């Protein structure tokens with residue numbers, strides 16, 4: 094089951110851990126088209142986008158959905174900082190040093206793959 098309001102709450106909770114940048118707008122999309130990945134993230138013009146695969150997400154437990162959302166929010170924050178503060182934040186993109194640092198900053202292990210079903214992974 095996917096509880097859209099709960100997922101938005103996770104985005105909010107995660108952003109709140111980054112005190113100075115907690116007001117990044119993040120648009121959440123539940124996609125029926127996204128099938129290869131559990132979820133994906135991007136950031137354009139100061140707006141974050143998180144897309145969740147309806148097909149892959151619906152059978153995942155809430156706790157793990159939360160972990161995946163936090164993973165994606167860290168991508169959004171990483172790219173947001175790189176876009177808005179290019180002189181001070183050099184993102185190495187994807188799952189590099191900066192993303193890992195953000196995950197650790199909010200108390201999570203920088204895990205990349207989730208072994209929920211088959212080869213599901215998130216980007």
Ligand SMILES: [Zn+2]
Nearest residue numbers: 164168215216
């Ligand atoms: Zn990722």
